[in-house]
Amino acid sequence: MKFNELLKKLMNKTDSRDIAKKRLKFALLTDKLEVKTDTLGNLQKDLVEVISRYFVIETESIKIDIQRSEKSSALIFNTPILSATNQRGLPSA
Amino acid sequence: MEGKVIVVTSGKGGVGKTTVTASIGAALAMQGKRVAVVDMDIGLRNLDVVMGLENRVVFNIVDIIKGKCKLKQAAIKDRRIENLFLIPASQSDDKNAIKPENMVWLANKMRKEYDVTLLDCPAGIEQGFKNSIVAADEAVVVCTPEVSAVRDADRIIGLLYAQSITPKLIVNRIVPKMVENGDMLSHEDVVEVLSIDLIGLIEMDDRVVVSTNTGTPLVLQNDSKAGKALTRIAMRLDGHPDLAIENPMAQKGFWKKIGLKLSRKN
Ligand SMILES: Nc1ncnc2c1ncn2[C@@H]1O[C@H](COP(=O)(O)OP(=O)(O)O)[C@@H](O)[C@H]1O
Numbered sequence: 001m002k003f004n005e006l007l008k009k010l011m012n013k014t015d016s017r018d019i020a021k022k023r024l025k026f027a028l029l030t031d032k033l034e035v036k037t038d039t040l041g042n043l044q045k046d047l048v049e050v051i052s053r054y055f056v057i058e059t060e061s062i063k064i065d066i067q068r069s070e071k072s073s074a075l076i077f078n079t080p081i082l083s084a085t086n087q088r089g090l091p092s093a
Numbered sequence: 094m095e096g097k098v099i100v101v102t103s104g105k106g107g108v109g110k111t112t113v114t115a116s117i118g119a120a121l122a123m124q125g126k127r128v129a130v131v132d133m134d135i136g137l138r139n140l141d142v143v144m145g146l147e148n149r150v151v152f153n154i155v156d157i158i159k160g161k162c163k164l165k166q167a168a169i170k171d172r173r174i175e176n177l178f179l180i181p182a183s184q185s186d187d188k189n190a191i192k193p194e195n196m197v198w199l200a201n202k203m204r205k206e207y208d209v210t211l212l213d214c215p216a217g218i219e220q221g222f223k224n225s226i227v228a229a230d231e232a233v234v235v236c237t238p239e240v241s242a243v244r245d246a247d248r249i250i251g252l253l254y255a256q257s258i259t260p261k262l263i264v265n266r267i268v269p270k271m272v273e274n275g276d277m278l279s280h281e282d283v284v285e286v287l288s289i290d291l292i293g294l295i296e297m298d299d300r301v302v303v304s305t306n307t308g309t310p311l312v313l314q315n316d317s318k319a320g321k322a323l324t325r326i327a328m329r330l331d332g333h334p335d336l337a338i339e340n341p342m343a344q345k346g347f348w349k350k351i352g353l354k355l356s357r358k359n
């Protein structure tokens with residue numbers, strides 16, 4: 001159907017097939033990023049535990065969220081730092 | 094040697110699981126295997142009518158599990174094909190009448206009795222689906238070239254991986270003409286998005302409806318393209334994994350070329 005394709009290009013028509021494929025790819029991506037409500041809570045707990053080894057953080061004002069846009073998704077973790085903790089990992093003498 | 098249990102699943106309803114189960118079961122039995130097909134849709138029995146065995150149902154899968162009958166008593170012998178048996182679903186019981194551990198027990202019994210057991214999984218991801226996949230050794234995922242069906246297939250594939258099963262994909266109800274015109278996802282599109290291995294491609298075929306009207310096996314209809322494709326899928330599932338997958342699009346091209354040649358000569 002080479003001729004058909006050419007005709008479509010000339011008329012600037014997008015195939016519904018291509019639209020379907022694009023929509024699918026996006027849907028599958030966001031489906032996988034959709035997390036159970038307690039997953040983010042658990043992640044926050046784990047992150048606080050790890051970060052606390054290095055910094056004193058203010059746990060009350062921590063924000064964790066997944067932000068989605070048309071093209072990409074990001075995990076946003078925002079925490080105020082109060083100070084550095086006593087570093088456990090100092091090179092031993 | 095023990096037999097294997099293969100689940101036919103999809104997520105979405107109406108994509109062809111029951112058609113595929115009945116046809117692959119028939120084809121495998123004709124290829125000399127001892128085969129059982131099991132209707133896992135408790136409360137919404139279907140496979141019996143598709144196979145034309147609805148008048149013979151006496152016992153069902155729930156009866157076996159509750160100990161009301163033996164596996165052999167519930168297995169209905171096919172009217173035409175030797176070594177093909179149906180275990181019907183219960184029409185009156187509740188979806189939750191069977192627990193996963195019951196299915197594990199039944200599957201072990203079936204492996205001893207049959208070379209291949211095919212489980213016709215209900216739509217959705219609830220109890221019937223869970224029961225079907227805990228018992229399975231292998232899985233075939235059926236999907237159609239539509240956004241909703243492919244999305245559901247993706248979800249199912251993820252759940253199968255979580256059970257350490259690597260499924261194979263059937264794309265059903267392909268309309269080559271629509272794909273060609275850019276009005277339908279091609280099987281390449283579907284495979285690219287789902288990134289799993291194909292085991293077969295089935296065209297949209299009026300013969301499928303005709304065969305369910307009469308309850309006769311699709312694979313016995315010589316003029317059915319879908320029937321032929323399903324026979325080849327059955328071969329791939331059992332002993333001939335490398336048998337080439339026929340591409341409905343390419344076939345069309347071939348005939349078109351011949352048609353062109355002929356019209357040029359005349
Ligand atoms: N390749 C095909 N061509 C035409 N009709 C089909 C094809 N595959 C399935 N069908 C029809 O689609 C409907 C749903 O099929 P079925 O096997 O019952 O799906 P499921 O078990 O997944 O709900 C039925 O009416 C069946 O006859």
Ligand SMILES: [Mg+2]
Pocket residue numbers: 110111112139213
């Ligand atoms: Mg069905």
